[in-house]
Amino acid sequence: MESISISSSSSLLIPHKSLPKSSFSKVLSISMAKAWSEKSWSLKVRSEAAVDPSISPRVNSVKPSKTVAITDLATSLVQSGVPVIRLAAGEPDFDTPEVIAEAGMKAIRDGYTRYTPNAGTQELRQAICHKLKEENGLDYTPDQIVVSNGAKQAIMQAVVAVCSPGDEVLIPAPFWVSYPEMARLADATPVILPTDISDNFLLKPENLASMLNEKSRLLILCSPSNPTGSVYPKELLDQIADIVRKHPRLLVLSDEIYEHIIYQPAKHTSFASLPGMWERTLTVNGFSKAFAMTGWRLGYIAGPKHFVTACGKIQSQFTSGASSISQKAGVAALGLGYAGGETVAKMVKAFQDRRDFLVKSFGELEGVKISKPQGAFYLFLDFSSYYGSEAEGFGIIDGSDSLCRYLLEKAQVALVPGDAFGDDKCIRISYAASLSTLEAAMLKIKEAISQLRSPVAV
Numbered sequence: 131m132e133s134i135s136i137s138s139s140s141s142l143l144i145p146h147k148s149l150p151k152s153s154f155s156k157v158l159s160i161s162m163a164k165a166w167s168e169k170s171w172s173l174k175v176r177s178e179a180a181v182d183p184s185i186s187p188r189v190n191s192v193k194p195s196k197t198v199a200i201t202d203l204a205t206s207l208v209q210s211g212v213p214v215i216r217l218a219a220g221e222p223d224f225d226t227p228e229v230i231a232e233a234g235m236k237a238i239r240d241g242y243t244r245y246t247p248n249a250g251t252q253e254l255r256q257a258i259c260h261k262l263k264e265e266n267g268l269d270y271t272p273d274q275i276v277v278s279n280g281a282k283q284a285i286m287q288a289v290v291a292v293c294s295p296g297d298e299v300l301i302p303a304p305f306w307v308s309y310p311e312m313a314r315l316a317d318a319t320p321v322i323l324p325t326d327i328s329d330n331f332l333l334k335p336e337n338l339a340s341m342l343n344e345k346s347r348l349l350i351l352c353s354p355s356n357p358t359g360s361v362y363p364k365e366l367l368d369q370i371a372d373i374v375r376k377h378p379r380l381l382v383l384s385d386e387i388y389e390h391i392i393y394q395p396a397k398h399t400s401f402a403s404l405p406g407m408w409e410r411t412l413t414v415n416g417f418s419k420a421f422a423m424t425g426w427r428l429g430y431i432a433g434p435k436h437f438v439t440a441c442g443k444i445q446s447q448f449t450s451g452a453s454s455i456s457q458k459a460g461v462a463a464l465g466l467g468y469a470g471g472e473t474v475a476k477m478v479k480a481f482q483d484r485r486d487f488l489v490k491s492f493g494e495l496e497g498v499k500i501s502k503p504q505g506a507f508y509l510f511l512d513f514s515s516y517y518g519s520e521a522e523g524f525g526i527i528d529g530s531d532s533l534c535r536y537l538l539e540k541a542q543v544a545l546v547p548g549d550a551f552g553d554d555k556c557i558r559i560s561y562a563a564s565l566s567t568l569e570a571a572m573l574k575i576k577e578a579i580s581q582l583r584s585p586v587a588v
């Protein structure tokens with residue numbers, strides 16, 4: 131309650147000018163205080179209903195996540211007893227390896243539970259520098275690293291740090307759902323560069339070249355890719371670097387979070403390792419995927435000190451340093467050896483077996499186009515030949531959204547529509563699930579698809 135004084139001739143219910151009329155549908159409840167002075171009323175105004183409901187235009191420009199919507203729908207179905215097979219989430223189904231979890235528990239037991247330096251512990255940043263040198267051929271010092279609460283935070287901070295309002299962020303599609311929204315949150319403009327399944331969803335250098343101008347500030351590359359599993363070969367990255375080199379304002383954010391989940395003969399190349407690219411590349415990586423550490427929230431950025439310090443400045447006013455416990459676990463993860471050693475190799479082998487199973491199984495479905503993924507744990511399937519067909523009791527399948535809703539209803543399998551990733555022809559299936567789960571899902575998907583009636587020719 132706040133006390134206000136007004137003259138006895140004033141109206142008691144004048145809305146505050148800055149508030150929209152609608153806020154006053156339940157107008158202020160006013161209780162008059164007993165106090166009376168010669169010249170004024172003293173009133174007690176209870177203002178809990180007078181809330182301005184507007185949201186910042188920046189946030190209003192951000193799209194809500196479809197991935198979250200479909201996951202929520204699947205979860206509510208499971209809660210109401212429907213046995214939905216959830217293949218929508220981007221998270222390994224494995225537990226965090228024992229030795230990593232143990233390091234986290236030891237940190238707690240040892241009382242290593244206080245704030246850490248904003249940019250991350252010296253121990254972890256040194257371990258990251260060692261990893262980047264050994265595995266990626268990249269030279270960084272700890273002051274060129276900022277550890278964050280997940281790679282997601284590292285990317286967001288980088289976009290905010292380097293983009294000015296109106297700058298363009300170039301994003302090859304299909305893209306990870308967050309990139310365009312992060313650009314919008316930074317008041318920058320996402321510029322989508324479409325790719326084609328016939329090119330394994332890889333960006334064509336000439337398409338990139340044709341879209342660059344003086345506003346182009348950041349190109350985001352993701353290899354291995356979420357959602358396609360494509361891996362950029364070094365030769366293609368060299369061609370992209372040749373174009374980037376001609377544009378002094380252009381930086382590259384290289385999201386390498388799926389680096390270790392890669393299938394022979396594909397090889398990972400860090401963009402910053404290409405001639406002349408270190409100076410203009412921000413390399414992002416993390417622990418969530420390869421080390422099955424999604425809940426530990428640990429990722430990092432490496433780049434020229436000038437840019438990375440700017441990222442750290444944002445973090446210092448935002449979340450401060452990442453969890454002390456997770457950072458100890460991160461040191462243990464990097465201690466597993468080259469590319470995570472045997473521990474990670476075992477998980478990668480399991481992912482590869484599942485990929486092979488799904489590629490073969492979907493290959494048996496007529497009209498489905500597949501680009502065999504070389505990394506990550508997703509399959510991005512072109513189902514557009516089924517669009518226009520009809521399902522009894524459901525209606526017309528008119529795009530990836532309705533196909534996923536149909537498969538959720540009919541097959542009880544949760545997948546993510548491709549339009550969330552910038553390609554409505556496709557749907558994404560995550561194979562971070564056991565082979566037996568995938569086998570069960572395939573049977574149900576095939577059964578549901580077989581019930582679709584082809585579009586009637588007119």
Ligand SMILES: Cc1ncc(COP(=O)(O)O)c(C=O)c1O
Nearest residue numbers: 220280281282306356416418429
């Ligand atoms: C391509 C890509 N980059 C970054 C992230 C963020 O990972 P995290 O914040 O868990 O480290 C994800 C998570 O799904 C991702 O798929």
